[in-house]
Amino acid sequence: MAVMQRLPWGLLALAAAGLLPFVGSRFYLYLGTDIAIMALFAVSLNLLLGYTGLVSFGQAAYFGIGAYACALLMMQASVPFILSLLAGGLLAGAAALLFGYFCIRLTQIYFAMLTLAFAQIVWAAAFKWNSLTGGDTGLTGVPFPAFLDSPARFYYFTLGVVGISLAFLRRVVGSPFGRMLMTIRENPERAEFIGVHVRWYELAAFVLAGFFSGVAGGLFGIFNHSVFPDFSYWTKSAEVLIMTILGGMYTFFGPAVGAGILLFLNMLVTSYTEYWPLVLGVILAALLFLFPGGVLGFLEAHLLRRGHREPRGT
Amino acid sequence: MVLEVREVRKVFDGFLAVDGVNVTVAGGDICAIIGPNGAGKTTLFNCITGHLVPDGGVIRFKGHDITGWPAHEICRQGVARSFQRINIFPRLTVFENVQAAVLSHRRRGRDLFTPVERLYREETLALLEQVGLAGEAEAVGGTLSYGYQKQLELGIALASRPDLLLLDEPTAGMSGQETRMTIALIERIARERRLTLLFTEHDMDVVFSIAQRITVMHQGRIIAEGSPDEVRIDSEVRRVYLGKAK
Numbered sequence: 001m002a003v004m005q006r007l008p009w010g011l012l013a014l015a016a017a018g019l020l021p022f023v024g025s026r027f028y029l030y031l032g033t034d035i036a037i038m039a040l041f042a043v044s045l046n047l048l049l050g051y052t053g054l055v056s057f058g059q060a061a062y063f064g065i066g067a068y069a070c071a072l073l074m075m076q077a078s079v080p081f082i083l084s085l086l087a088g089g090l091l092a093g094a095a096a097l098l099f100g101y102f103c104i105r106l107t108q109i110y111f112a113m114l115t116l117a118f119a120q121i122v123w124a125a126a127f128k129w130n131s132l133t134g135g136d137t138g139l140t141g142v143p144f145p146a147f148l149d150s151p152a153r154f155y156y157f158t159l160g161v162v163g164i165s166l167a168f169l170r171r172v173v174g175s176p177f178g179r180m181l182m183t184i185r186e187n188p189e190r191a192e193f194i195g196v197h198v199r200w201y202e203l204a205a206f207v208l209a210g211f212f213s214g215v216a217g218g219l220f221g222i223f224n225h226s227v228f229p230d231f232s233y234w235t236k237s238a239e240v241l242i243m244t245i246l247g248g249m250y251t252f253f254g255p256a257v258g259a260g261i262l263l264f265l266n267m268l269v270t271s272y273t274e275y276w277p278l279v280l281g282v283i284l285a286a287l288l289f290l291f292p293g294g295v296l297g298f299l300e301a302h303l304l305r306r307g308h309r310e311p312r313g314t
Numbered sequence: 315m316v317l318e319v320r321e322v323r324k325v326f327d328g329f330l331a332v333d334g335v336n337v338t339v340a341g342g343d344i345c346a347i348i349g350p351n352g353a354g355k356t357t358l359f360n361c362i363t364g365h366l367v368p369d370g371g372v373i374r375f376k377g378h379d380i381t382g383w384p385a386h387e388i389c390r391q392g393v394a395r396s397f398q399r400i401n402i403f404p405r406l407t408v409f410e411n412v413q414a415a416v417l418s419h420r421r422r423g424r425d426l427f428t429p430v431e432r433l434y435r436e437e438t439l440a441l442l443e444q445v446g447l448a449g450e451a452e453a454v455g456g457t458l459s460y461g462y463q464k465q466l467e468l469g470i471a472l473a474s475r476p477d478l479l480l481l482d483e484p485t486a487g488m489s490g491q492e493t494r495m496t497i498a499l500i501e502r503i504a505r506e507r508r509l510t511l512l513f514t515e516h517d518m519d520v521v522f523s524i525a526q527r528i529t530v531m532h533q534g535r536i537i538a539e540g541s542p543d544e545v546r547i548d549s550e551v552r553r554v555y556l557g558k559a560k
Contacts, residue, residue: 172426179430180423183414186403193363194415194474195389196423250405 009253010170014163021152029151031267033158035260037219040162042243042255043169044212049241050249051173052205053185054104057112057237058119059213061099062092064126064232066214067221068133071142074222081145085161085218092214093207095122100206104199107188119232126229138228142221158219165212170252172208181205246287248294257296261287315374316341316478316510317362322371324357331357333534334371337512339478339527344504344511346521349531350554355514356398358531359482363395364388375478394476396467398483398514404456408447411455411466413438415473438473444503445469461492465499472503479504481513485520493517497524522546 020032041063048054070088073079079087099118106114126133133139148154172178180201183191188198221227230236239262247258265283269276291298317339324332332354339345347355360366362373364385373381380388403411416434417423442448445465450458455466464484471479484500485493501524504511515521521528521542528545530538538548545551 174429174431175427176417176422176425176430176433178426179410179414179417182406182410183403183418186405187401189365190397190401190403190470192365192385193389193395194470195386195418197384197386201423 010166013253014159017159018156021155026151029155031263033151033155033223035263036155036158036162037216037223038240038243038259038263039256040165040219041213041216042240042247042259043166043252044209044216045240046244046249046252046255047169047173047181047205047209047212049244050251050254051178051185052181052202053188054202054205055108055112055241056103056115056206056209057234057241058099058115058117059209059240060232060234060236061115061119061122062096062210062213063217063220063236063240064119064122064227064229065095066092066217067227067231068126068139068217069214070218071139071221071227072132074143074145075139081148081222085215085222088218089211089215092217093211096207096210096213097203100203100210104202104206116234116237119234119237123229123232123234126232133227133229136229138226139221140226142225142227144222144225148222154223158223161215161219165215166256169208169212173252177201177204242284246284246294248291248297248300250293251296251300254294254296258294261295315339316343316376317512318372318374319358319362320372320374322358322361322368322373324354324361324366325369330534332361332368335531335534335536337529337536337539339510339512341477341510342508343526344501344524345513345527345529346525347512347514347529347531348516348518348521352533353531354534355531356482359395359480359514362388363393363480389474392475392477393480394471394474394478395480396464396471396482396484398486400460400463400467402455402463402466402470404454406455407451408442408453408455408458408466408469409438409451412441412469412473415470416441419474441469441473445472446499461488461496464488464496468500468503472507476509478510478512481511483514483516485515485517493520500524 017032021029024032045056045059048056066088069091070084073084073087074081103111103114127135129135148157180196183194183196184198184201192198217231243258243262244255246261247256248254265280269279273279287295293301315338319335319337321334321336322332323330323334335358347358349355357366361368364383367382372379375391375393378391380391403414406414413434416438420434422433439448439451442451445468447462447465447469450462458466485496488496497520503509525542528540528542529536530545530551532554537554538545538551
C-alpha cells in the first residue's frame with residue numbers, strides 16, 4: 001500500500017499521455033489535447049472549490065478572458081503565441097483580482113451567485129462588443145503558431161504547459177500557503193483566530209485560479225482555431241464544476257480525472273445516440289451516486305490508505 | 315495591565331447585550347467571568363477578540379487600543395481563544411490542526427513553495443505533548459472524542475504563543491472526571507507559560523478553585539468583581555446567581 005502511495009502518479013500519467021501520438025489516431029490526439037486543457041481548467045477551479053471551500057460558479061469568465069486575450073493579441077497585434085498565452089493568463093488573473101475583490105466579501109451561495117454574475121457580464125461583453133470580439137460569430141480563423149503546425153506538436157506543447165502548471169499548483173497546495181487555504185475551507189472563523197487574514201488568502205487563491213483558468217482558455221482558443229462568447233457562458237462554468245466534483249474535489253488530480261471521464265464519455269455517447277444529453281446525464285448521476293467524494297476520491301480512500309498523508313518516514 | 319476593557323457596549327437590535335462593562339486583567343492573572351446564560355459573557359469575549367465590533371467603549375491590550383480591529387490582527391498581537399462550541403479544522407489531522415496555527419504565528423502562510431510537512435514538526439509535536447494529544451497526531455481532528463477535541467482547541471490556541479488566553483467555557487459538556495483533568499491541564503499550562511488567563515465557566519467549583527479574580531455579569535452589566543472570597547459573600551451575587559444555583 002505504501003508503495004502505491006509513493007508512486008509519482010503525476011509523472012506516470014504524463015509519461016503515458018506522452019505515448020498517445022504513437023498509439024492513437026488523430027482523433028484521439030484531439031481528444032487528448034481537449035482533456036489536457038480541461039484538466040488544467042478543472043484543477044485551477046479546484047484550488048477554490050476543494051482547497052479553499054469557495055464555490056465559484058463563474059470560472060468560465062477567466063477561461064473566456066484568457067482565450068480572447070490570447071487570440072486577439074496574436075491576430076491583431078501579432079504577438080508571439082507564447083507571450084500571448086502568458087498575457088492571456090495575466091489578464092485573466094487581473095480580472096480575477098478585480099471581480100474577486102467583490103466576490104470574497106460575500107459567503108457561500110452569495111459568493112457563488114456573484115461569481116456567476118461576473119461571468120455573465122464577461123459573456124455579455126463578448127457577445128455585444130462586435131468590434132473587438134466579433135460578437136455572436138466570435139473570433140474565427142485564429143492562427144495556429146507555425147512551430148505547432150501538427151496535431152502531435154500542439155498536443156505535446158499542451159502537455160508541457162499543463163504539466164508545468166499542474167506541478168506548480170501541486171507545489172502550492174502542499175505549501176504553508178496551501179495549508180492556510182485548507183484552514184479557511186475547514187473553518188473560516190477559527191482560521192481568523194489563528195491569525196489568518198481570510199480575505200487576503202481567498203483573494204490570492206482567486207487570482208491564482210483565474211490565472212490558470214486563463215492559460216487553459218488561451219490554449220483552448222488556439223486548439224479550437226476560434227473563440228466564442230460561449231467560452232464564458234454559465235454552462236461552461238457548470239461543466240468544469242461537474243468535472244471537478246465527478247473526479248473528486250478533495251484530491252489534487254481528481255478534477256483532471258473528472259475532465260478525462262466527462263470528455264471521454266461525451267465522445268463515446270455522442271457517437272452512438274442523438275439522445276446523448278439524456279444518456280450522459282444518467283451516467284453522470286450514477287457515477288456521482290456510486291462514487292461519493294468523486295471517482296479518484298473513492299479510489300484513494302479504498303486503494304490507498306487515507307488520513308495517513310502526514311509525516312512519512314520519521 | 316494586559317487587558318483593559320472600558321465601558322464597552324454592544325447592542326443587538328435594541329437589546330443591550332453588553333452594557334458599559336469594565337474589566338481589567340493584570341499580567342499572569344487567572345480571571346473568570348461568570349454569570350447566568352445570556353449575561354453577555356460570550357458577547358464580551360467576541361468584542362475583545364474582534365469577532366464583534368463594540369458599539370461603544372475602548373479595549374486595550376498591552377496598552378494598545380485594539381477596539382474594532384479585525385480578529386486576525388488581534389490574534390497576531392498575542393491574544394488567543396478557544397470557543398464554547400468545538401471549533402477546530404475537522405478534516406485535518408490533529409498534527410495539521412496545530413501546525414497550521416504555528417505556521418500562521420510564524421508568518422509562514424505566504425510561503426507558496428516549501429513543502430509543509432517538514433515545517434515546525436518539533437514545535438508542533440511538543441504542543442501536542444503538552445495538551446496530551448501526542449498519541450493522536452495522525453488522527454483526523456473531527457473523529458476525536460469530545461474531550462480530545464477540546465484539548466485540541468487548547469493546543470491550537472497555545473500554538474500562537476499568546477500572552478492572553480481567553481477560554482469560553484473550557485469544560486462545557488464534559489463529565490466531572492474530564493472537567494477535573496482539563497482544569498488541571500489548563501492550570502499547569504498557564505503556570506508554566508506564565509499565561510494571563512480570562513475564562514468563562516458555569517461550573518462554580520472550577521471557578522472558585524482556580525480563579526484569582528472573578529467578575530460577575532448579569533443582564534449585560536457587571537454586578538460584582540473581586541477575589542473568590544469577596545464574590546462568594548456578595549449579597550447581590552447570591553441573589554441573582556449563586557442563590558439560584560444552590
